[in-house]
Structure formats: structure tokens, C-alpha cells
Amino acid sequence: MEIDFSTIKVIGFDADDTLWVNETYFRDAEEHFATLLEDYETKNKIDQELFKMEIKNLGLYGYGIKGFVLSMIESALELSNNEVSQATLLELLNLGKNMIDHPVEILDGVKEVLKGLNGKYRLIVLTKGDLLDQERKLEKSGLSVYFHHVEVLSDKKEKNYQDLLDHLEIPVNEFLMIGNSLKSDVLPLVNIGAKAVHIPFHTTWQHEEVEEPKEKNGYITVGKLTDVLDFL
């Protein structure tokens, strides 16, 4: 299906795994977590239990590294029947600090695309991580010059996007979202009548996985970010 991008005036960019690497560091932290707790359970069981704990706490903690660290600590206590050492718990705190403080690794083609779109569209960073983390990453990345501002959503469901477009007074047909998550960056947008470009990242958090619709309506999937310069 052909999509008409001629009405687009504002483009929202997802940040994590669209502008820069993110999920990879969570996977590394999960590996580290499993190693620290290998005396108590199999790696497979540890992975499963940590994921369950994250999902259980998601409503309270929301997305981002701090909630992830709190869930790691709780999961470590539970998996070990409160026997995990204090030194290991301290290591989990430091693991989280290192994640927050990690250098930013910008993905291929991001600068080229932002330069190409700059001036033609109003560009916004649109993320559901932690505001401070995302601002820091944007600052470190040197990409902030291309963006009008950063918006953090507590979740990326239809209502969150609709509320945002309402308060920014952006008509739905003028908005395009670009991101790696079909569930969070693509489907909610097309469901409210906006458009989206899906750029899969090689790693997807289990919680973000969703089945591809049989018919693509309102969005296209491209292999690499620079492909958007062919039609924007």
C-alpha cells in the first residue's frame, strides 16, 4: 500500500534503539544478573523470574533503568530466599549506575537522516524511558540541535499519543512517528489515524513483541533509517 507523506509536518522519533543503542545494555545487565545469582537457579529460570518481576512492577515503576534495578534487587532476594549477599545487592546498584552512565552509541544513519530532515519538519524525541536519562543521552549524543524538544510519555498507547497531539495542537494527519517497536511506535499511531515508519532493531524486549498485522495500513517497514530520505 502506498502512503501519502505529503501532509506530514511533525515527526516524532523514538529514542532507545531508534536513535541509539539501548536494549543491548539491558540484555548485558540481565546476563550479569544471571551470573551473580547462578548459585541459586539455572540461567533460564533466573531470566524468566526477572522478566516476571519487571512485568509485575511495571504498573508501579513504569519504564526505565531505576525500575529495572529495583526489580533486579527484589528478584535477587526472592530467587535466593533472602540469602543473596549484601555485596551482590550493592553490585546490582552499581550495575544500574553504570547503565545510566553508559556512553551513548548513536545508530547508523541517524545523523545523516536528522540533517536531511532538519528544517523541513519539526522533529520531536518521543520516548517512554526516564526523562532525565533521555535528556542526558540526547545531550551526550550531540543530536539535541536537531530536535524541537523531548517528550516523555508514561506509556506509548493510543491515549498517550492522542493526548500529546492534542496538547501540542498537531492534527493527526500531519504527524509521523519513526521507531523500532511495532507495538509502541507504530500500531497505536496508525490506530489513531497518524502515520508511522517501522525500523526493526535486532533485539526486542519480550514485553514489546507483538504480531505483525496481516495488512499494513498507515505504516511502512524499512530496513535502515536512511531509507526514509527516499520519501521524506
Add this chain to the structure above:
Amino acid sequence: MEIDFSTIKVIGFDADDTLWVNETYFRDAEEHFATLLEDYETKNKIDQELFKMEIKNLGLYGYGIKGFVLSMIESALELSNNEVSQATLLELLNLGKNMIDHPVEILDGVKEVLKGLNGKYRLIVLTKGDLLDQERKLEKSGLSVYFHHVEVLSDKKEKNYQDLLDHLEIPVNEFLMIGNSLKSDVLPLVNIGAKAVHIPFHTTWQHEEVEEPKEKNGYITVGKLTDVLDFL
């Protein structure tokens, strides 16, 4: 000094300790923390060390309950030389969850004032807590109907406010901020040419304390929120 409020079109409301009680719950949590660690140090020392830990971690964690809980855990490990029990650490996690899940206690006069200002001004919630927490509190409070939207800032310094007014395209002379913190809700605003109303709350976090300027320029202090209806 008389202040001319006739140019004001948009009002930003601080949330914690302006719309609803907040600091009180942090104080209660600190009391609880000191009790849990009383085997290791005096209450006074525990209070001081927790505060130091929070300030040390503020740059990484930012404001909000999750960072506070992470700092409590780190402080408990440090104060006890890693001897604090795993059960106590689990209790700190639960203390944090109870804070997040606490019922919202709306402050006196808030509804009356919001009703009075509704329609005459565009009202925005402007906070530096955690976005999810603040959205949840707004939802629980039943006050969301009065607000255009919620803005969370990673900090409340002059640059944060200036960036926000820029991206919302609000001229500085049309903006008024109402809040309990002289340091965060008042002085940065008047320094960039906006106006502010200061409503002290009975409890102020040590980190928010600042000396009152000799001359009040661009802001007034009122004893209770409903006083603003006299001039707005």
C-alpha cells in the same frame, strides 16, 4: 511591590505540596528508615547519611520515589557495613511501593482555586517528580479535568523553564507559576522574567531550602492558595 497580573494567560502549578501532600510521606519514610537501621547508628547520623546519599545520587537518579528507594538501599548497606539483613532491604522496597501507591491527599482550597481559574487561564501541572507517579496522582485526585496537560521537568532551573516556555510558545510575560518551593517554583521564574506566587508548605526538603531575597521582585507570597483568587 505591586505586580501586574493582567498579562497572564498560562498558569503552571507545581504538584507536590502545592496541589497535594508529598513531603510528609518522605519524612515518614525517613523515620521508618531510621528505625530499621537503629542497631547501627544514631537517628541523627542516619538522617544525615541518607540525605548525603540522596544528594550524591541526584545527578544520576533525578527526583522521585524510585531514586529515593535506591538511595535508601545503598545507604542501608553503607551504614551497616553490608550487615543490614535481606529482610530489611525487602522492607525498604515495600516502603517505596507503599509511597508510590499512597492515596492522594488534596490540599485545602485546591479545588476551589482550580474551579475559579478554569476557563480564564490555561492551567498546566509542572513538576519534577516522576512522570508516571504524577500522572497517577493527578488521575487519583480527580483534578485532571482542570488541567490542559502535565509537564515533567528533569529539574526546575531557569534553563528548564525557558526551554519549556519556548517549546510551548508561551511569551514569558504571559506565564505565572504557583508553588511551594521558593528555590524551584519561584526564583528561576522571576529570573527569566515570568511571574510567580509562593505558597509555603509547612515542610520543606532540606535540598529545596534557599534564602529569601531581600527584595521581592516579580513574585508575591501568600498564606493560603485561595488568596490567589483575590487577584487572578
